[in-house]
Amino acid sequence: LILATIGLHPFRASPGSTIRRAVQDYHFRAMDDARLTSAHWGLLFVLGVALIIDVMKPATLAFVMPGTKAEYGLTTTELAMLPLIALTGTTIGSVIWGYLADRIGRRASILLASVMFIGTSICGFMPSYSWNLFMCFVMGLSAGGMLPIVYALMAESVPAHKRGWLVVLHGGMGTVGGYMAASGFAALLEPIFTWRILWFLGLPTGLLMLLLNRWIPESPRYLLERGREDEARAVMARYGIILERTETPPTQAAPSHTEKRLGGLIRLFRQPYAARTFTVVLYGLGWGLVNWGFLTFLPTFLSDAGYGRSSASGLLFFSSVISIPGTVVVAWLYGMWSSKRTMILYAALTALTMVGFAFLDPDPTRANPTILTILLVSLFVASGGVISMLSPYTAEVYPTALRGSGSGLAAGSSKLGGILGPPVIASLMAISPGLALPALASAAPIALSALVLAWLGVEARGRRLEDISSAIVPGTPSDSGPGVL
Structure with a gap:
């Protein structure tokens, strides 16, 4: 892995003012107005598989926890260390990989992540809980x-007029598909091979991603940002895009010496990006507390309610399947109505659903199955809508040079809720029966994030990426005519 990283790292000068000004001299004719080609659909398919695999890995935690608890004789507090440690790694990984995506490229980063997927299958061989x-x-x-x-x-490859709804639908389906895969494999394989088999799935999924990496082209925007014009032309030719040079003089000032020294992550917390960073981080954190803090313990709650492990996994699988139409709705609202308002709406719906869980009978064995199923479906629909919009929205509101770092930070914030959530939820479940306190504690942050988004959020629907960037960075190249990116 270390050798692969060294081999993929571009040991060349960082993009300075010359490259940044050169990018301004190019326009992508018809890129944002073009129809989707077979190359676009092929990319979306491969990235969809990657997204399902990525979501499936941490989602598997919820299904290995009951078996891990039984095999090692763990208390609820001890068991909470498993998602805490795993999601700590995921949080750090999201930030690191997002930064790498801006340094070595989108495609190279996917390749390295796939190599690491293969190594994680060794989790199933660990003899003790500490090694796990x-x-x-x-x-x-x-x-x-x-x-x-x-x-x-x-975000950098899909035409602007189709980017919003298509990327959100793609992300929502990937999220639902990842949870379906995790719960489906748990229902089918765990009763036969125990919980350890779920970790072994990292081997075939990692190999699959290595195979599919062949059909993932590099982002043309990233290539131009790095001054790799010939490679950008080759990639854009696959999408039917013509790269034209214009004589428009550069309007963006060259980066200052201080700005060049600042890493991408530091720049995210400086003006003019600080408000957007705060908004997406809080939105991701609110979702993370619900998903990783609350949802992680649902299989354990269902087991206590009298459902067997296979039945609990099956119920969650059924709920995720039923929530698929909701993904289509959120994609339509995001792309056709309003990106900002749709995000606020689904955050509010998630908070209301959590309040509904608070009114369940404290005794798990007396929980009404019908109401429980309705709440589960509502939770999958609402929270699935939240996370399916977070990453697409984040990718839209940052410029190309910071898009990977910003997306990584947003993804990391959603996992940060998993670091904070499990110990808090476990403690609340230990001191209070039922789901009332855990549900209310999870509802508050996501409700707050909706209010902050209403205050600081920006509308991204139907806007070109450069237009969104130019709204906060005067002089950033934006739309100056038909067919111009």
């Missing part, structure tokens, strides 16, 4: 890599 914790941390480092890269690449 260590390997789950490594698993988290790899699983955190795919999400920010996939969305950055999609």
Whole structure:
């Protein structure tokens, strides 16, 4: 892995003012107005598989926890260390891989993440709980890599007038598909091969991604940002894009010496990007507390309610299948109505669903199955809508040079909720029966994120990426005519 990283790292000068000004001299004719070609659909298919695999890895945690608890005789507090350690790795991995995507490229980062996927299958061989914790941390480092890269690449490759609804639909289906894969494999394989078989799936999924990497082209925007014009032309030819040079004088000032020294992550917290960073981080954190803090313990709650492990996994699988139409709805609203308002709406719906869980009977064995199923479906629809919009939105509101880092930070914030959530939820479940306190504690942050988004969020629907960037960075090249990117 280290040798592969060295081999893929571009040991050349960082993009300076010359390259940045050169990018302004080019226009992508008809890129944002073009129809989707077979090359676009092929890319979306391959990235969809990558997204499913990426979501499946951490989602598997929820299904290995009951078996791990039984085999090692763990208390609820001890068990909470498993998602805590794994999601710590995922949080760190998201930030690192997002930064790497801006340094070595989107395609190269996906390749490295796939190599790490293969190594994580060793989790199934670990003899003790402490070794499981260590390997789950490594698993988290790899699983955190795919999400920010996939969305950055999609945002930079899909035409603007179709980008919003298509990327959100793609992301929503990938999220649902990842959870379906995790719950489906758990329902089919765990009763026969125990919980350890779920970790072995890292081997075939990693090999699959290595194979599919052949059909993932590099982002043309990234290539031009790095001054690799010939490679950009070759990639854009696959999409039917003509690269033209214009004589428009550059309007963006060259980066200052101080700006060149600043890493991408530091720049995200400086003006003019600080407000956008705060918005997406809080939105991701709110979702993470619901998904990784609350949803992770649902299989355990269902087991306590009298469902067998296979039945609990089957119920969650059924709920995720039923939520698929909701993914189509959120994609339509995001792309056809309003990106900002749709994100606010689904965050509010998630908070209301969590309040509904708070009113369930404290005794798990007396929980109404019908109401429980309705709440589960509502939770999958609402929270699935939240996460399916977070990464596409983040990829839209940052410029090309920071898109990977920004996407990685947003993905990391969603996992940060997993670091904070499990110990808090476990403690609340230990001191109070039922789901009332855990549900209310999870509802508050996501509700707050909706309010902050209403205050600081920006509308991205139907706008070109450069237009969104120019709204906060005066002088950034934007739309200056038909067919211009």
